Amino acid sequence: MIILDYKDSRPIYEQMTDKIRKLIINRVLEPDSRMPSVRSLAVDLSVNPNTVQKAYAQLEREGFLYTIKGRGNFVAYNENLKQHVKEDYAQKLQGLFKEAKEAGISHEELLAYVKERGEKND
Amino acid sequence: MIILDYKDSRPIYEQMTDKIRKLIINRVLEPDSRMPSVRSLAVDLSVNPNTVQKAYAQLEREGFLYTIKGRGNFVAYNENLKQHVKEDYAQKLQGLFKEAKEAGISHEELLAYVKERGEKND
Amino acid sequence: MIILDYKDSRPIYEQMTDKIRKLIINRVLEPDSRMPSVRSLAVDLSVNPNTVQKAYAQLEREGFLYTIKGRGNFVAYNENLKQHVKEDYAQKLQGLFKEAKEAGISHEELLAYVKERGEKND
C-alpha cells in the first residue's frame, strides 16, 4: 500500500518513511510483525535498495522499527510513539504560527481563514 | 537586518528571500524604496553576488521587488501581496492538518495540545 | 507628454524613442519643429542626459530627427517614415505568426482567439 509520487518534490526515502510511519501509527502494520525485506520492497517499488535501507534506518532511529540481524526489520509500535508524533506536529504547527505572525498574520486570523476556505471546498 | 544561518539546512538564497519578504510585508522596507545593490549586499553578507542575484530574482518573480536595469531593485509592496501570503500559510496549515489526521490526530486535538504547550512556555 | 514607466522592463531610452516616434508619426510634433534640448528634457523627465542623448541619436539614425550642430534637434517627418514603421510592424507580426506556428498554433486560430478575447474585454 505504498505509492510513491515521483513528481513530489520530497525525496523518495522521505515519502517512504512518512507512509510507513502512518501505517504503523494507524495499526495497519501490526506491532512486532515483520516488514518486507529491503530487497523485496526495493523490487516491489522499483526503487534503489539504498533508498529502502535509508528509510528503514530512519524509522529505526525514530523508534518505529527494530532490527534483528539476519532476521529482518520489525514493527515497534508502543503508545509512546503516538505521543512523539503529536509532539512533532505540535512543533510544526507552532513554527507555522510563529512564521505567520512575523508576516503580520495572527493565528486566529489564519485559523478563521482556513475554516472559511475549508467550507468552500466541501 | 539580514542574518544568515550557515547551520540552517535551507539554502542561503532561500533564507534571504524569506527574511526580505517578511521585512517587506511588515513595512520595514517601504514601498518603492531602493534595496541595497546586488554587489553591496553581497559584500555585507560575505556572500557571492550570484547568490544575492538569485534571491532578488526570486522576489521579483513573486512580485515583492521590481528591477530597473542600471538603477537597482525596488520594493513593490501592494495590498494583494498580503493576501497571497495568507493563502500560502492557509495552504500549509491545511496540509499539516490533513497529515496529522492521517496520523490519527484530529486538528482539534492538535490545537488543544499546542495551546496547552504554549501556556507552559509562557 | 512623455511619461516613463520605471516598472516597465524595457530600458528608459527605448521607452523614450517609442513615445517620441509615435508623437512624430501622429503629427503631434510638427515637421521641422525644434525638439527640447537634451539637457532640458533630461531635467524634465528626471533622467540622465546620456539617456536622452541616446534616444535622440537612435531617432536620428531612424530618420525621425535631424540635428543641426549648435542649434538642436528637429522633427524630420516625411511620408516615407510611415511606410518604414508599417514595414517594421509587418515584420514583427510575421515573426509572431511564425513563432506561433512552430508552437502548433496557426495564425487563423490565433486571430480568431484574439478577436474572441477582445470582445470579452469590451
Added chain:
Amino acid sequence: MIILDYKDSRPIYEQMTDKIRKLIINRVLEPDSRMPSVRSLAVDLSVNPNTVQKAYAQLEREGFLYTIKGRGNFVAYNENLKQHVKEDYAQKLQGLFKEAKEAGISHEELLAYVKERGEKND
C-alpha cells in the same frame, strides 16, 4: 536538436527554454520522457552546466518539466500548457495591434499588408 545562436541578442538560457518549450508543445519530446542530464546537455552544447540548470529551472517554473532529484528532469506536458501558450501569443498580438494603432496603423491595414507581403515571399 537544439542549436544556439551566439549572434542572437537573447541570452543563451532563454534560447534554450524557447527551443525546448517548442519541442515539448509539438510532442517531439514525449510526456514523461527523460531530458538529457544537466551535465551531458552542457557538454553537448559547449555551455556551462549552470546555464543549462537555469534553463531547466525556468521550464520547471513554467510547468513544462518536472525534476526528480538524483534522477533527472522529465517532460511534463499536459493539455493545459497549449492553452497557456495560446494565451501568451494572444497577449503579444493584442499588444502589437495596440502599438500599431497608436502609430496610426489599424490592425486591418496591417494584416492586409502582411498578407500581401507574404504572397510576394511565396
Added chain:
DNA sequence: GTGGTCTAGACCACA
C-alpha cells in the same frame, strides 16, 4: 555604478 549573464569548478544530498 547597477543589474544580467556566463564560465570554470567545487561540494552536497539523493538514488
Added chain:
DNA sequence: GTGGTCTAGACCACA
C-alpha cells in the same frame, strides 16, 4: 550518476 547550490571572477548593456 543526477540535480541544486555556491564561489570567484569576467563581460555586457544601461544610466
